[in-house]
Amino acid sequence: MVLEQWLESPYYQYFCGETFFQHDFPCHPTSLVKWRKRLGEEGCEWLLTQTIQAGLKLKVIKSASLKRVIVDTTVQEKNITFPTDAKLYNKARQQLTQVAKDLAITLRQTYDKACHELMPKIGRYGHAKQYKRMRKAIKQVKGFLGRVLRDLDRQVKRQGLTLTQKQEDTLNQAYRLLKQTRQSKNKLYSLHEPNVDCISKGKAHKRYEFGVKASIAVTAKESFIVGARSYPGNPYDGHTLKDQLQQVETLTGKKPETCFVDRGYKGSGVEDIKVLVTGQKRGVPKKEKRWMGRRNSVEPIIGHLKSDGKLRRCFLKGILGDAMNVILSACGQNLRKLLKWLYCAPYFGVFLRRLWLKIIFPTENSKNSMALLA
Template identity: 55%
Template sequence: MKPKSRAPEQDDLLRPRLTDMIDMRHELVKLAALIDWEFFEDEWAGFFTSHTGRPATSPRLVAGLLYLQHAYRLSDEAVVARWVENPYYQHFCGETFFQHCFPLDPSSLTRWRKRIGEEGVEWLLTKTIEAGREAGVISERSVEAVIVDTTVMEKAIAHPTDARLCEKARRRLVALAQEAGLSLRQSYARLAPRLSGQVGRYAHARQFKRMRKALRRLKGYTGRVLRDIQRQLGRVADAGLRERIEAEIALSGRLLRQKPKDKGKLYALHEPEVDCISKGKARVRYEFGTKVSVATTHREGFVVGMRSMPGNPYDGHTLREALEQVEILTETRPRRAFVDRGYRGHGVQTTEAFISGQRRGMTPALRRDLRRRSAIEPVIGHMKTDGRLARCALKGTLGDALHAVLCGCGHNIRMILAHLRALVAEILAALIAAIGAIIALPRPKCGIRAAAA
């Protein structure tokens, strides 16, 4: 059932309002006034087609929690726990009086993300762009010049090794067989974990011949369990359980068949879509996750587009989609885009793209603007250190898409809050200077001495 609109609450004799408890000059209070919360109540209500059941949580509460979560790098559980303790968080999410209990279960945020999808989180990013314009962080013309780059958003998986993956596949198959009531000839519950650890020790000691021999034996254990379950698959009466076992058999078979030089390898059993991406970093040669395209304004570094690109595509092939998203979210087509050399051969005609190292047709002003292309690198670094871009714990390609856009929302929120803090500091400094100037004025003479003078 769709959420019900909240009626204005009357004054309470025993409870003061939040506006009487907090400092109304706080940046979160000012930011709450800049965001169009009614938009979420109108648009997100369309995701609830059923008219029965309990009314859903307030859209403003969910949108506010998602903003706060990615602005302050909090998990679902942490942002709900901090909401109970912080009156500014509660005012930002639309509460009138201070609340002493959890507003919702943390798992509700997962359900809301699945329900609103990628379109819903892009609306969240659009509202941060509008709030940035109203706050003065960016102007209407800021979007005409953008910087586009890609980075890797790593997935929350263990470092993939053949031994670990084979042992995990065997354990998952044995667990499904026990759930289905199948009796295996041998589960290798004692031999396989010991052999998996031995493979790592052989690799550390650089005894690669022994390592490869132990790894072949470990794959043999997994293959025997797999074939034993295949032979008994017809005895499973539950259709849903049979489908799960067949999917797991297909995944484990793909793992056992893959070779070191194959493309589209399997790096995680619970996340088969994970890609192995090499960005040429000295400290991290390979990263396991998905590629994310980031578009920021040229001068301010404000995020105006963010999208995950599954399948590890060539950077030049992602530029068209990134510019289309910027045009959709900002309702303005960028006139100039500044990119690095990885975007050569992009084929974009609607926007003038300038590539690092380009010399033909460059003016002194364009050279100066192109040198600023590297300003997007610290923006990405802040989204990974101050935000949650460094690691995605949401499941599947949909989780990657949602997490990437929400990380862009968090970065914009942090920039707006910093801008509002600076404005308050400037106003206070101006007031202090004015008061000091008044105090320093010479006092007029008065009384008998003034009359005598």
């Protein structure tokens, strides 16, 4: 996708140093994927460290600002379709049919035609609030999956065939789908991304989000990102705070003294760093009370990460892809802030210089205005 954009955009090519318009890819499309995997999570953290060091050198942030940080969590959604039982059953059945075809196994029946007719009906029944018919149709699709799975498993054992790891995972996922119920824990929401979690953040417009929990740490003064991590398994926010603060110390080289969090972090268990929760009254000095008003400044940063960066939806595969996408999104946000600072700093310096000259050497108009004010 990136190379396709590069191929059709002359601006991208000029930015990369090309003199003439190119009609071929500059590298193989898989090179970026291989480079990213070779980089790993530690390499992404090193990149984030470099953006922090650049911010300190350019004086975008001060070293004293690293003493106070704000931590909050959000959801990084995965690139999956909204999970429903019918879609999962039908997709698993199609994958089992493909496994049988790869193994040259002739199934008694694949139920392709029956599912092709039932799947649209399920959506129409739900739209018409005919839930009894809808549940009956879903039960039929589930039965088709069970029949295909048992038939395939039977013939594999009878013929003594050896399955690959991918084929075994397909069969195990089908068994897992058949066993899970509405009250089951650790449900399977996607066949190609089995580690996706269902997370509810209490949003009115989006009750459930399917992805991974991401933690973001920013400085309290400049809102510069100094830490970003992903937490698979949907842990409690308070249990992620200690790990997040440890990452901040590792990346910045300085241990934070005060951390501002919302009420979801109650009972975090962090003792060596002062944790101030929103709404806390007792034991809060006046100076820290003023800083507690900055707690909400992390929210627009998360919004920028999702709208301007790639945190809204993760297209990278697996748990490693989730972790890398969060950190790389944080790197991008810091780089955008640094570029904006470099762009605005010269103009800001000229403005201050002119203002200072007007104060030192006032003109006649300014003298008259000052006389009127006197």
